[in-house]
Amino acid sequence: MAKSTPITPEELSQFDEQGFVVVEDLLDVETDFGPVVAEYETVLEQLVDRWEADGHLSNRHQTLPFTQRLLATVTEARRPYDQAMDISLPQAGIHNDTPMHLGPAVFRLLNTPNLLDAVEQFIGPEIYSNPVQHTRIKLPESQLPSEARTGLTARIDWHQDQGVITNDADECDILTVWFPVTEADIENGCLAVVPGSHKRDLVTHCKSTDPLTLGQVSIPEPLVEPHQLPLPMNPGDVLFMHRRTQHSGLPNRSDRVRWSFDLRYQPIGQPTGREWFPGFVARSQAHPESVQDDHQAWAASWQAARQRLASGDDVRFNRWTGDSHYCA
Numbered sequence: 288m289a290k291s292t293p294i295t296p297e298e299l300s301q302f303d304e305q306g307f308v309v310v311e312d313l314l315d316v317e318t319d320f321g322p323v324v325a326e327y328e329t330v331l332e333q334l335v336d337r338w339e340a341d342g343h344l345s346n347r348h349q350t351l352p353f354t355q356r357l358l359a360t361v362t363e364a365r366r367p368y369d370q371a372m373d374i375s376l377p378q379a380g381i382h383n384d385t386p387m388h389l390g391p392a393v394f395r396l397l398n399t400p401n402l403l404d405a406v407e408q409f410i411g412p413e414i415y416s417n418p419v420q421h422t423r424i425k426l427p428e429s430q431l432p433s434e435a436r437t438g439l440t441a442r443i444d445w446h447q448d449q450g451v452i453t454n455d456a457d458e459c460d461i462l463t464v465w466f467p468v469t470e471a472d473i474e475n476g477c478l479a480v481v482p483g484s485h486k487r488d489l490v491t492h493c494k495s496t497d498p499l500t501l502g503q504v505s506i507p508e509p510l511v512e513p514h515q516l517p518l519p520m521n522p523g524d525v526l527f528m529h530r531r532t533q534h535s536g537l538p539n540r541s542d543r544v545r546w547s548f549d550l551r552y553q554p555i556g557q558p559t560g561r562e563w564f565p566g567f568v569a570r571s572q573a574h575p576e577s578v579q580d581d582h583q584a585w586a587a588s589w590q591a592a593r594q595r596l597a598s599g600d601d602v603r604f605n606r607w608t609g610d611s612h613y614c615a
């Protein structure tokens with residue numbers, strides 16, 4: 288059962304002091320995640336149809352539960368799966384048929400009342416859903432086919448979320464909200480944070496040259512603070528994190544699939560740091576009529592963004608030029 292108690296004053300002051308707080312049992316595994324898992328079973332079913340039709344797959348593994356079926360089918364088919372399951376567009380190479388998953392259960396998840404009640408305690412009652420949002424379903428690193436290795440399926444190097452948005456949003460109170468759907472532990476790649484690192488500035492990020500994290504922008508080794516704290520979490524637990532908190536997603540060294548969502552919320556009216564992508568008003572006391580409660584309109588806003596970006600010039604999603612001496 289998810290708890291209905293609000294965030295405690297101690298939890299809020301931990302966030303202020305440390306730049307993060309894990310709130311246990313905020314979401315209900317059955318009612319909040321059940322419909323989402325069912326929706327992803329359908330997405331996987333469609334991928335399996337295609338892989339089978341294309342001759343990449345001989346066994347549909349029909350009877351396996353979602354994460355095991357994903358592992359079994361992806362390791363045989365050696366096809367990418369992350370973008371068809373993500374809840375956002377990628378940052379480059381967008382086509383009219385770039386897949387994304389914009390189902391009604393995901394929209395409900397973004398609007399989970401318990402989650403928004405908690406978010407309200409951090410940023411106030413005028414809540415905008417920031418479009419920097421992902422789902423990361425990570426196979427064991429040792430079994431992940433190279434064809435399926437992307438920023439969503441690989442481990443994530445040290446970074447600050449403020450470092451992966453455009454600088455017009457530097458002063459915005461964008462709150463990162465991260466939660467696991469499956470257990471996340473040190474072995475299968477939970478998050479790790481540097482407590483207190485949000486109190487210092489944004490530090491230089493470089494483009495990774497490591498084949499395992501290629502394409503990511505991350506903090507060069509000498510600038511990562513030494514005190515790193517892994518945060519094992521259970522399904523239902525939610526991490527709230529400041530935009531300047533240094534963090535990473537540990538490698539999945541287990542034989543289990545590790546699945547998380549990372550969402551972001553901010554006060555209405557501030558830049559999002561990704562202006563080409565659509566956000567929406569999730570809650571408003573001042574203008575309740577502005578709240579987006581129509582799943583189809585939300586999905587259509589992403590489809591319209593896809594169409595614009597597919598036909599337009601490439602837009603610049605990140606500020607780092609790589610000319611810092613740290614990036615050599």
Ligand SMILES: O=C(O)CCC(=O)C(=O)O
Nearest residue numbers: 423443448465536547549
């Ligand atoms: O889930 C991960 O591995 C990384 C997530 C992350 O960096 C974020 O949510 O901001």
Ligand SMILES: [Fe+2]
Nearest residue numbers: 446447448534
């Ligand atoms: Fe992050």
